[in-house]
Ligand SMILES: C[S@@+](CC[C@H](N)C(=O)[O-])C[C@H]1O[C@@H](n2cnc3c(N)ncnc32)[C@H](O)[C@@H]1O
């Protein structure tokens with residue numbers, strides 16, 4: 001659909017008001033907008049239902065923004081992969097309402113939209129675009145196995161000097177990898193650990 005191509009409508013999977021569970025803003029209330037569509041294909045992805053954009057209804061962005069403003073002054077746009085779509089129209093609508101806008105992204109597609117905070121979670125299968133590395137405020141690398149520490153260092157070499165660095169255990173591997181991350185962070189203190197705290201709290 002043409003309006004989806006322009007970013008005037010977006011395949012909306014779900015919206016929910018919750019506590020940011022991960023990374024720098026952990027513990028802070030925020031309204032999440034989850035946009036469908038992703039072809040990065042992480043085998044451990046915890047929202048595979050988001051991948052097929054066709055299963056999520058094209059939704060007017062003005063309605064999405066009005067609804068979001070009723071809940072919170074901090075909005076997290078996630079997915080799916082939000083940068084699959086042109087994020088400029090939605091983020092301008094949210095900014096008109098004076099909201100703070102954060103994105104959760106793999107960075108695999110060109111950076112669109114205006115953002116107060118960019119969380120970049122790079123994936124080996126589809127590496128981030130140069131401009132997303134440069135703009136990222138936090139880098140959050142998922143640790144599934146020991147090789148991922150090496151990948152994390154390679155990715156850290158690509159972000160700006162003031163980008164915060166996080167290692168986050170892949171959820172199904174948390175018992176094995178969390179102690180390894182703890183050791184790694186103590187040895188390499190430029191990194192911090194990020195846990196999916198919403199899963200421990202049993203909230204969305
Ligand atoms: C579902 S993704 C959506 C946004 C975007 N596609 C991305 O990957 O950044 C949201 C965040 O959850 C992380 N994530 C997804 N599945 C996970 C899992 N099984 N364990 C830990 N983190 C996970 C991603 O790396 C990303 O930081």
Ligand SMILES: Nc1nc2[nH]cc(C(=O)O)c2c(=O)[nH]1
Nearest residue numbers: 019020021022078104198204
């Ligand atoms: N509470 C909560 N915090 C999150 N931080 C990033 C999430 C995401 O799926 O993008 C997420 C999520 O799904 N829930």
Ligand code: SF4
Nearest residue numbers: 038040041042045080
């Ligand atoms: S990039 Fe994000 S949404 Fe896409 S498969 Fe990977 S974790 Fe899931």
Ligand SMILES: [Mg+2]
Nearest residue numbers: 046047078204
């Ligand atoms: Mg999540």
